Amino acid sequence: MEALQREIADAAVFEDEFRFDPEPLTNPLAASAAAATAETDVSADSATSQPTVVGVDQSFLTNDAGDQDRALSAVVAMRGGEVVERVHAVTDLETPYIPGLLSFREGGAILAALESLAVEPDLILFDGSGRIHFRQAGIATHIGVVRDVPSIGVAKSLLCGRLQGETDNLSAGTRVAIEADDSVDAPEGTVLGYAVQTRQYDSPNRYINPLYVSPGHRVGPETAADLVLGLGGTYKLPEPVRLADQYATEAKHEFLD
DNA sequence: GCGACAG
């Protein structure tokens, strides 16, 4: 498995190499301008239209014995701020959770769900790391390379790497670089991603933890951070991922029949 | 042996 991850990492592109225009997603003004255009100009073609951004998240189902035996992957596709499609898939679990090998546990369900998706993703956001991984092949990188689709890893906690500064009480919109340390299969100092503060309390006493954003495939670290900030809504997680998260728990309960 | 560890 580790050998496969090294191959995945070798095939991965940790720099911008996507076709869509990131402006409408990164710049609020461009976004509203594009939205206005979309409403009034029915002839907007694919070159002008918003990219399809997909959020992916998993939940788990338990058997009669109470053990987690199946993974449910929820996929939510959005365009211009609107949900255009939602699909989910359930597959049997074969691997236990082992830090660094998450893609082998959840990858099957994710790929199954993505295959049933009708729209073509321009960008996929995953709940988990991308390049911030011992062998630079977190789940976002793994799936991104397998599907050869631009992808970004959005994790709620740090797997490895060294923060280049304090992340306590960062202001919303700011970031702190995360560099490779000796636990990572990359030259020391390589920028693996960023701790990104998408939301923050207006005033003191308590603070919100940042998200750990890293390139999955065909997206550079700075752009990955920019996109996560641009795709943010009212919550801490970028909207596509938050909705996938919500759908994962929702579909899980519907499964009780 | 010790420490660290996405979801």
Place this chain on the structure above:
DNA sequence: ATCTTGTCGC
């Protein structure tokens, strides 16, 4: 990931 009430603060 998952199990869950109350509770602190704006």
